[in-house]
Amino acid sequence: MALPPPVTAAAAPTSRRRARRGLRRDSAAGWTMFAPAGVGLLLFVVVPFVLAAWLSLHNVRLDSPNPPTFFGLEQYRRVLVDPDFRGAFYRALLNNLTFTVLVVPLQTGLALGLALLLNRALRGMAFFRTFFFMPVVFPMALVAVVWKVIYSRDDLGMLNAFLDAVTFGHFSPQDWLGDPRTALLAIVVMSIWQGAGLQMVIILAGLQGVDRSLYEAASLDRANAFRQFQHVTLPGLRNTLVFVVMTTTILAFRVFDQIYIMTQGGPQESTTTVMYQAVTTAFGANNVGRASAITVLFFVLVLLVTVVQRRLLREEREVV
Amino acid sequence: MSATTQDRAQGGTLRRVGSYLVLTVLALVFVAPIAYMVIGSLKPSGEVISGLGGFVPRNLTTENYTGMLSRFDSDATGRFADFYGTSLLVSSVVVIGGLLVNSMAAYALARLRWRGRDAVLMLVVALVILPFEAIAVPLFYLLNDHRNTYYVQFLPFVASAFSIYLFYSFFVGLPKEMEEAARIDGAGPWRTFFKVIVPMSKPVFATVTILSFLTSWGSFLWPVMMVDQPQRRPLPLEIAVFQGQPPTEWGQIFAFGVLMVLPVLVVFLLFQRWFVQSFASSGMKG
Numbered sequence: 001m002a003l004p005p006p007v008t009a010a011a012a013p014t015s016r017r018r019a020r021r022g023l024r025r026d027s028a029a030g031w032t033m034f035a036p037a038g039v040g041l042l043l044f045v046v047v048p049f050v051l052a053a054w055l056s057l058h059n060v061r062l063d064s065p066n067p068p069t070f071f072g073l074e075q076y077r078r079v080l081v082d083p084d085f086r087g088a089f090y091r092a093l094l095n096n097l098t099f100t101v102l103v104v105p106l107q108t109g110l111a112l113g114l115a116l117l118l119n120r121a122l123r124g125m126a127f128f129r130t131f132f133f134m135p136v137v138f139p140m141a142l143v144a145v146v147w148k149v150i151y152s153r154d155d156l157g158m159l160n161a162f163l164d165a166v167t168f169g170h171f172s173p174q175d176w177l178g179d180p181r182t183a184l185l186a187i188v189v190m191s192i193w194q195g196a197g198l199q200m201v202i203i204l205a206g207l208q209g210v211d212r213s214l215y216e217a218a219s220l221d222r223a224n225a226f227r228q229f230q231h232v233t234l235p236g237l238r239n240t241l242v243f244v245v246m247t248t249t250i251l252a253f254r255v256f257d258q259i260y261i262m263t264q265g266g267p268q269e270s271t272t273t274v275m276y277q278a279v280t281t282a283f284g285a286n287n288v289g290r291a292s293a294i295t296v297l298f299f300v301l302v303l304l305v306t307v308v309q310r311r312l313l314r315e316e317r318e319v320v
Numbered sequence: 321m322s323a324t325t326q327d328r329a330q331g332g333t334l335r336r337v338g339s340y341l342v343l344t345v346l347a348l349v350f351v352a353p354i355a356y357m358v359i360g361s362l363k364p365s366g367e368v369i370s371g372l373g374g375f376v377p378r379n380l381t382t383e384n385y386t387g388m389l390s391r392f393d394s395d396a397t398g399r400f401a402d403f404y405g406t407s408l409l410v411s412s413v414v415v416i417g418g419l420l421v422n423s424m425a426a427y428a429l430a431r432l433r434w435r436g437r438d439a440v441l442m443l444v445v446a447l448v449i450l451p452f453e454a455i456a457v458p459l460f461y462l463l464n465d466h467r468n469t470y471y472v473q474f475l476p477f478v479a480s481a482f483s484i485y486l487f488y489s490f491f492v493g494l495p496k497e498m499e500e501a502a503r504i505d506g507a508g509p510w511r512t513f514f515k516v517i518v519p520m521s522k523p524v525f526a527t528v529t530i531l532s533f534l535t536s537w538g539s540f541l542w543p544v545m546m547v548d549q550p551q552r553r554p555l556p557l558e559i560a561v562f563q564g565q566p567p568t569e570w571g572q573i574f575a576f577g578v579l580m581v582l583p584v585l586v587v588f589l590l591f592q593r594w595f596v597q598s599f600a601s602s603g604m605k606g
Contacts (some may be wrong), residue, residue, distance in 0.1 A: 027434040035422065040478055052458040060461070130589070130592060134588070140556075149368065161371030161374075201600045205600035257556075269381055295456070
């Protein structure tokens with residue numbers, strides 16, 4: 001993003017005076033116009049962010065008569081190193097990574113496929129787009145409840161019955177959310193259903209930006225559809241795809257609502273995530289200090305992803 | 321490129337039929353869970369979980385709706401109107417308050433010259449990448465004495481670095497002529513903003529309205545942390561509580577879900593192009 005050019009004093013003395021008067025007048029207005037949002041951001045974003053770092057260095061319990069005591073890096077040591085506690089964090093991190101590694105390529109691939117199907121001058125494309133996009137406007141809490149029913153165990157569950165029907169009875173019913181082998185996968189599928197439409201419209205917008213004349217040139221060169229996709233569409237979509245992949249990655253790290261409603265981290269910790277662990281540590285265990293340490297680690301992860309994203313996008317700008 | 325010539329060149333009709341077939345199957349998959357919820361809300365509760373029969377609209381009844389509404393009938397359970405009222409209040413304040421303060425702040429950053437502006441702008445851009453999850457725990461610690469109030473549900477979300485950023489990107493791209501004319505005519509920054517800039521900026525206002533409304537209407541993590549009193553629960557929190565309370569009546573829970581998403585769906589279908597553009601444009605930045 002380009003920053004606006006710095007204010008330069010104009011050459012002529014009169015206009016310089018006017019500019020300075022303008023600057024002074026703007027200064028009051030500038031600060032007053034920024035102030036309401038600025039105060040909000042300061043109180044509810046900056047202060048808690050700094051507080052997170054402070055709390056993570058203390059032993060803090062809510063509604064405790066004792067004031068917070070300084071704990072140094074003990075919370076981090078427990079979360080990351082202590083054999084009694086670290087298991088939970090690494091399990092959550094592993095689940096987050098598994099979730100991300102499954103959701104990002106599957107959802108981006110599906111969204112890309114849908115966008116390519118829709119990006120043609122065929123009748124009724126807007127109609128189909130409506131269906132694919134509709135889940136995006138659903139609150140995740142509601143989606144989680146509906147899919148929890150879809151995943152009901154035994155042969156009366158919707159998904160089990162459907163799979164039974166399409167395999168002509170060769171499918172034995174699964175307890176999708178109750179089995180540690182399938183629970184996370186079930187949440188992955190649901191999350192893709194809810195999120196693919198969003199990625200799809202972003203990619204569709206990206207496709208509009210691909211230079212049409214390149215396709216004509218490719219056609220003249222007798223490039224087939226796959227070659228055109230490989231050499232025209234994909235390079236043209238690079239920035240969009242980098243953006244989509246990175247935002248999906250961050251969203252995947254933030255996953256919480258589905259877990260809370262569908263599995264509460266279970267069965268056998270197979271669906272706990274870092275965010276879910278932070279919340280249960282703050283609430284269930286009433287350990288605000290350690291929960292803060294977990295959120296600080298969470299933020300570091302998100303920051304890493306963002307830095308990678310920025311770097312990839314910058315490289316692209318230099319290349320083109 | 322004209323897609324039709326491309327299609328014709330590659331043996332047209334068959335491909336087109338194939339595309340429609342694939343699209344139809346996919347559309348059915350996408351719409352199935354929604355259809356299941358709507359049909360289930362209109363069936364006797366015991367028949368919701370009945371295999372593929374869940375899709376068959378048989379013995380239709382509205383008793384889930386009446387039953388659900390009469391189940392929430394006291395202060396101890398909360399009333400359906402309470403949940404709806406909370407969600408509406410919180411979302412309205414977040415959206416309307418947010419439009420005002422964030423657009424003003426963005427205008428100050430994009431067009432006014434004031435001391436410290438560049439530093440503030442950099443800070444706002446940095447805050448965009450900070451997800452709410454990263455500050456939820458300390459915020460909960462900070463505001464613990466304000467649990468179960470309405471204001472604690474909306475106050476932290478009115479000012480939004482992301483909204484400021486969306487407004488900022490739009491304002492920076494606006495032509496300066498109208499604005500300069502207004503300034504020469506003696507209009508101050510406030511008048512210029514409200515009389516000249518705001519009327520020119522409908523698309524970005526629509527985008528921010530849609531994105532912040534959907535986020536706020538679906539907000540879950542914060543209410544989980546801050547609200548336990550039934551009358552103050554927003555809809556997403558209540559449906560999570562409701563589905564875990566025996567006796568579990570899936571028909572009633574789906575009826576709750578339909579009522580919760582219906583207004584959003586109607587607005588979405590009416591202003592679909594705006595929704596799609598909002599999300600697409602939010603993706604172009606970054």
